[in-house]
Structures are given as structure tokens and as C-alpha cells.
Amino acid sequence: MARKIKNLKHKKTDIHLQYNCPECFSEHWLSLQENQTDGFLIVCECGTSIRTKKIKHIIFDYEEQDKPQNNPTIESLGETIPKDLEKSCCDILSNYGYKKNEVKSFLHKVFTDHLSFDVKFLVKETLKVIGEKDVEQSKAVPVQ
Ligand SMILES: [Zn+2]
Numbered sequence: 001m002a003r004k005i006k007n008l009k010h011k012k013t014d015i016h017l018q019y020n021c022p023e024c025f026s027e028h029w030l031s032l033q034e035n036q037t038d039g040f041l042i043v044c045e046c047g048t049s050i051r052t053k054k055i056k057h058i059i060f061d062y063e064e065q066d067k068p069q070n071n072p073t074i075e076s077l078g079e080t081i082p083k084d085l086e087k088s089c090c091d092i093l094s095n096y097g098y099k100k101n102e103v104k105s106f107l108h109k110v111f112t113d114h115l116s117f118d119v120k121f122l123v124k125e126t127l128k129v130i131g132e133k134d135v136e137q138s139k140a141v142p143v144q
Pocket residue numbers: 021022023024025026044045046047048
């Protein structure tokens with residue numbers, strides 16, 4: 001029986017990145033793996049050696065074609081913030097005077113929005129979201 005397969009997700013990626021030598025503008029192509037190799041060096045024909053900025057991760061944001069939900073990508077992948085990541089973020093946020101219970105929902109939202117595993121980034125974004133909320137609230141409260 002011929003089967004019909006829908007929404008197959010890719011298994012491997014082959015990502016290449018283009019860089020231009022700032023000195024002579026020569027083009028250099030690196031694989032993602034090369035970019036992520038510690039100490040990887042491009043040696044340009046003009047003699048310039050170049051280290052590229054490392055890429056942490058690349059996220060594929062698949063388009064959801066089936067029944068739209070509030071957070072379809074996240075739910076279908078079952079992505080929730082890992083406990084240890086949550087703890088690290090909450091620990092840092094507590095230094096800013098926020099209690100874990102206060103920031104948890106913001107943190108989870110930031111995580112599902114960005115799917116980042118970078119503690120610094122998550123903390124920064126969470127603070128931003130909380131800040132925006134504070135601003136909204138202070139707007140809503142009449143000046144006394
Ligand atoms: Zn060059």
C-alpha cells in the first residue's frame with residue numbers, strides 16, 4: 001500500500017555560512033560545524049586570519065498547517081522549560097527582587113516564544129516582559 005506522509009520534518013541540515021574578508025572582500029564559506037568548532041580560523045589568501053562569531057543554535061520554526069492552537073509548535077513538540085534551566089533563571093531573577101512564583105509564568109512565556117536555552121538571554125527577555133507589564137500597570141493606575 002502506498003502511504004501518504006504529511007508534515008515530515010527534516011532529519012539533518014546542511015547549513016553553510018558566507019563570510020567576506022573585511023580586508024580584501026574575498027568570499028569564504030563555512031559549514032555550521034566549522035563555525036562551531038573551537039578555534040576555527042579562516043586564513044584568507046590576502047593573509048588575514050579571521051575568527052567568526054560562533055552560532056549557538058539554529059531554530060527551525062515549522063509552519064503549522066493543522067488546526068491552529070494557542071501555541072501549536074510548542075505543544076506538538078512538548079517543549080517546556082527544563083527544570084534546571086528554570087531554576088538557574090529564577091535564581092538570577094531573585095537577585096532582582098522577584099519571587100520564583102512571580103516570574104515563572106513570564107519565564108515560561110519567554111522560553112516558549114524564543115525556545116532559547118541561554119540563561120542570560122532568558123533572564124534579559126523575562127525582565128523586559130516584566131518591565132513592559134509594570135509600565136502597562138502604572139499606566140492603568142491613575143496618578144494620585
Ligand atoms: Zn582577505
